[in-house]
Amino acid sequence: MRRTRSEVVGRAVRTAIRNPGRTILTMLGLAIGVGAFLAMVSFGTGARSSVMEQFEILGTRVVYIWGNMGRRDFGGSARPLTDADVEALLRDSMTIERVVPRVTEVQNVKSAYGRYPTKVTGTMPDFVHIREWPMLIGGMFDETDVTQRAKVAVIGTTIARELFGHRDPVGQTITVGSNLPLRIIGVLVSKGEQTTGEDMDEIILIPATTYQAFLGMPMGYHELMVQVRDLGLLETAMVEAIPIMRRSHRLADIEEDDFRMASPAQAAELARFVSTILTGLLIGIAAVSLLVGGIGVMNIQLVSVAERTQEIGIRSAIGASPTQIMVQFLAEAVVLSFTGSLAGVGLGWLAATLVAQAMSWSGTLSLLTMAGAAAFGTSVGVAFGYLPAKRAAQLEPIDALRHE
Amino acid sequence: MSGFSIVDARGICKEFPNMTSPVLDDVSIDVQSGEIVALMGPSGSGKSTLMNILGCLDGPTRGSYSLGGRDVSTLTPRERAWVRLHYIGFVFQSFHLIADHTVLENVTLPLYYAGLDRDEREARALELIERVGLGDRLGHRPAQLSGGEKQRVAIARAVSGKPRLLLADEPTGALDTKTGNEVMELLLELHDSRALTLIIVTHDPEVAEFCHRQIFLRDGKIISDGSQHAAHA
Ligand SMILES: Nc1ncnc2c1ncn2[C@@H]1O[C@H](COP(=O)(O)OP(=O)(O)O)[C@@H](O)[C@H]1O
Ligand SMILES: [Mg+2]
Numbered sequence: 001m002r003r004t005r006s007e008v009v010g011r012a013v014r015t016a017i018r019n020p021g022r023t024i025l026t027m028l029g030l031a032i033g034v035g036a037f038l039a040m041v042s043f044g045t046g047a048r049s050s051v052m053e054q055f056e057i058l059g060t061r062v063v064y065i066w067g068n069m070g071r072r073d074f075g076g077s078a079r080p081l082t083d084a085d086v087e088a089l090l091r092d093s094m095t096i097e098r099v100v101p102r103v104t105e106v107q108n109v110k111s112a113y114g115r116y117p118t119k120v121t122g123t124m125p126d127f128v129h130i131r132e133w134p135m136l137i138g139g140m141f142d143e144t145d146v147t148q149r150a151k152v153a154v155i156g157t158t159i160a161r162e163l164f165g166h167r168d169p170v171g172q173t174i175t176v177g178s179n180l181p182l183r184i185i186g187v188l189v190s191k192g193e194q195t196t197g198e199d200m201d202e203i204i205l206i207p208a209t210t211y212q213a214f215l216g217m218p219m220g221y222h223e224l225m226v227q228v229r230d231l232g233l234l235e236t237a238m239v240e241a242i243p244i245m246r247r248s249h250r251l252a253d254i255e256e257d258d259f260r261m262a263s264p265a266q267a268a269e270l271a272r273f274v275s276t277i278l279t280g281l282l283i284g285i286a287a288v289s290l291l292v293g294g295i296g297v298m299n300i301q302l303v304s305v306a307e308r309t310q311e312i313g314i315r316s317a318i319g320a321s322p323t324q325i326m327v328q329f330l331a332e333a334v335v336l337s338f339t340g341s342l343a344g345v346g347l348g349w350l351a352a353t354l355v356a357q358a359m360s361w362s363g364t365l366s367l368l369t370m371a372g373a374a375a376f377g378t379s380v381g382v383a384f385g386y387l388p389a390k391r392a393a394q395l396e397p398i399d400a401l402r403h404e
Numbered sequence: 405m406s407g408f409s410i411v412d413a414r415g416i417c418k419e420f421p422n423m424t425s426p427v428l429d430d431v432s433i434d435v436q437s438g439e440i441v442a443l444m445g446p447s448g449s450g451k452s453t454l455m456n457i458l459g460c461l462d463g464p465t466r467g468s469y470s471l472g473g474r475d476v477s478t479l480t481p482r483e484r485a486w487v488r489l490h491y492i493g494f495v496f497q498s499f500h501l502i503a504d505h506t507v508l509e510n511v512t513l514p515l516y517y518a519g520l521d522r523d524e525r526e527a528r529a530l531e532l533i534e535r536v537g538l539g540d541r542l543g544h545r546p547a548q549l550s551g552g553e554k555q556r557v558a559i560a561r562a563v564s565g566k567p568r569l570l571l572a573d574e575p576t577g578a579l580d581t582k583t584g585n586e587v588m589e590l591l592l593e594l595h596d597s598r599a600l601t602l603i604i605v606t607h608d609p610e611v612a613e614f615c616h617r618q619i620f621l622r623d624g625k626i627i628s629d630g631s632q633h634a635a636h637a
Contacts (some may be wrong), residue, residue: 317494320485397462
């Protein structure tokens with residue numbers, strides 16, 4: 001019994017090989033269907049994990065607080081964010097571990113080799129801890145630098161390239177504004193571009209005190225980066241921080257907040273939700289394309305049954321039973337669907353790899369997904385191969401034989 | 405020579421839905437085991453239709469048919485396939501070989517459907533292919549063969565399952581005289597060596613000479629049935 005079963009498959013393979021045109025045509029639909037399915041799955045998961053990575057760049061346990069910066073358009077008060085706010089948050093909250101302020105403005109920046117107007121950020125040493133940002137060479141400025149208003153800077157790789165080319169920037173001097181010379185003490189590891197197109201490596205960090213003393217800071221800090229003790233405390237911290245900030249800004253009850261607050265983790269949650277829906281949608285579209293592939297198999301098999309009517313008549317004149325005829329056509333559907341699906345897995349993998357490379361996503365197709373798609377494609381093909389096989393089996397031998 | 409009736413068809417009628425008169429009208433025919441029968445008659449007289457019914461490829465509209473003592477007029481499609489496989493061999497005017505199969509594959513096909521294992525199938529088929537003189541053409545496709553060669557492959561295939569009844573519908577009709585004679589000789593040889601019963605549709609009086617008996621059909625009726633020369637009108 002097993003011997004005849006493997007022979008049935010062997011004969012189907014032989015028929016497929018001996019009729020290459022028909023074979024390729026049948027396989028094509030399923031191959032494209034399975035390929036599209038895998039491509040969609042991989043684009044979905046790839047895009048999703050890359051969105052997640054973008055948010056992780058901004059820190060996972062972080063709440064951002066922005067001030068009004070003197071603008072009165074979204075609140076009555078316009079008090080700047082100050083060191084007093086930082087102290088209040090650290091003193092009055094149970095959940096906050098660190099607060100790092102940041103002021104950022106575009107300045108003229110020069111080196112001995114070039115000039116480059118860019119954003120300069122005054123902040124604290126913990127900036128690099130909150131953003132989980134390692135150094136490429138050199139080190140970050142420390143508390144002593146902050147208290148001494150040291151004329152030092154840490155730069156990103158884009159700045160290093162623009163102002164120093166291939167030279168080692170550490171130990172070199174840049175001039176910010178008209179006359180603030182800063183010694184470079186470190187270069188940050190590259191983080192590349194964000195999806196928004198913002199170059200994360202176009203960055204110059206200097207001590208906040210240095211910024212205040214030499215560049216001036218009339219509007220206070222632009223932003224406070226608040227790191228909570230634990231990811232689970234994020235919500236609590238945000239609820240806690242509001243009254244602390246209001247008190248620190250001495251806002252009356254009727255006054256609206258003159259600051260805003262948001263956390264990347266919350267945004268990530270939303271993005272995850274949206275991308276789950278998107279991925280589902282893509283997979284839905286892909287499933288339809290698979291179905292269309294299955295219908296393709298059915299059509300070609302139906303055409304093939306019609307084309308081979310006389311062959312079916314000959315076989316049944318010789319003595320093939322309806323079941324044997326049916327098994328033959330089903331076996332052909334299995335072989336064509338299976339090889340078609342395998343080809344589809346190849347196509348899908350190729351598309352996924354090319355796109356992943358172009359978008360610099362990490363590997364997005366698991367072996368299980370590919371095996372699943374191949375199995376699904378095969379069953380679709382076989383299911384749609386059933387009708388033509390049945391039709392072949394039900395032909396009247398004499399009508400089939402007389403068929404031209 | 406005669407033992408028992410292998411073909412016993414009585415009152416066979418065949419009508420097709422779109423035809424006004426029946427194609428076969430009350431045809432009765434009795435063929436003894438081992439007989440060679442020539443079935444003759446003008447084109448359109450119903451010879452092929454009768455052969456198809458005798459070969460269990462088609463059923464009669466009315467009438468009874470027993471094959472080898474067994475009533476086969478009421479069988480299911482599956483049972484009729486079984487009867488064709490084990491009792492009947494067909495040879496057609498247009499050969500009806502399977503185009504993408506080699507000579508060997510064509511000849512082994514009935515044995516495959518009969519469930520024989522590969523070695524036995526090939527042993528039997530090889531012997532037959534040698535016998536019909538095509539031992540050096542095993543791997544050829546039908547398109548690579550001449551008409552006479554094709555018909556010899558078809559004959560080898562028709563007898564590979566050791567049928568009792570061989571039905572040949574104008575087996576020489578597509579061949580020149582010389583090749584046709586060779587094919588007839590082969591059929592008669594196989595008849596002698598394999599205890600076959602042979603029914604041959606032919607237009608050729610010379611071919612009919614070889615046969616024990618000639619049956620003439622006209623407009624779906626048997627107009628004469630007898631031994632040689634009896635029915636020349
Ligand atoms: N399946 C069919 N449907 C309709 N008419 C048919 C069918 N088979 C045969 N006929 C008709 O029956 C008649 C006899 O045909 P056939 O048996 O092939 O004659 P012969 O073999 O003697 O030339 C012809 O008129 C033919 O057109
Ligand atoms: Mg005919």
